[in-house]
Amino acid sequence: xxxxxxxxxxxxxxxxxxxxxxxxxxxxxxxxxxxxxxxxxxxxxxxxxxxxxxxxxxxxxxxxxxxxxxxxxxxxxxxxxxxxxxxxxxxxxxxxxxxxxxxxxxxxxxx
Numbered sequence: 710x711x712x713x714x715x716x717x718x719x720x721x722x723x724x725x726x727x728x729x730x731x732x733x734x735x736x737x738x739x740x741x742x743x744x745x746x747x748x749x750x751x752x753x754x755x756x757x758x759x760x761x762x763x764x765x766x767x768x769x770x771x772x773x774x775x776x777x778x779x780x781x782x783x784x785x786x787x788x789x790x791x792x793x794x795x796x797x798x799x800x801x802x803x804x805x806x807x808x809x810x811x812x813x814x815x816x817x818x819x820x
Contacts, residue, residue: 718736718737718738718770719737719738719743720735720736720737720738720739720743720746720747721735721736721737722734722735722736722746722747722750723736724750724754726754726757726759729758729759729760729761729792730759730760730761730762730763731754731759731761731762731763732762732763732765733750733751733754733762733763733764733765734765734767734768735747735764735765735766735768735769736768736769737768737769737770738769738770738771738772738776739769739771739772739773739775739776739779740771740772740773740775740776741773741775743776744775744776744778744779747776747779748779748782748783751764751779751783751794752783752786755783755786755787755790755792759792760787760790760791760792760793761787761792761793761795762783762787762792762793762794762795763795763797763819764780764794764795764796764797765797765798766796766797766798766799766800766803767797767798767799767800769799769800769803770800771802771803772803772806777806777810777812780794780796780812780816781812781815784815784816793817794816794817795816795817795818795819796816796817796818796819797818797819797820798819798820799818799820804818804820
C-alpha cells in the first residue's frame with residue numbers, strides 16, 4: 710500500500726493549437742482515473758486535423774499502464790495520418806518507465 714501522506718494530483722490538461730500542430734501540457738497524474746480526460750483531449754485534436762502533438766510532461770507526476778496505453782494509442786493514430794506524438798521533458802521517474810517498457814524507442818522524446 711502507498712504512503713497515505715502522498716495523494717495523487719488531479720490531472721490538468723492544457724492545449725494550444727497552431728495550425729496542424731498542438732502543444733499539450735499535462736499537470737498531475739495520468740492513471741486509470743484520469744486517462745480518459747487525456748485520451749479525449751488528444752483524440753479531439755487528432756480528429757480536428759492536428760498531425761503533430763508535443764506532449765509536455767515536465768509537470769506530470771506519475772503515469773501508469775493505462776496512461777501509457779493512451780499515449781501509444783495517440784501515437785498510432787497520429788502515425789496513420791503521417792504525424793507524430795513527441796514527448797517533451799519527462800521527469801526522471803517517467804523517463805525510467807519509458808525505458809523499462811522500451812517505449813523510449815517508440816516515441817520521439819525531446820528532453
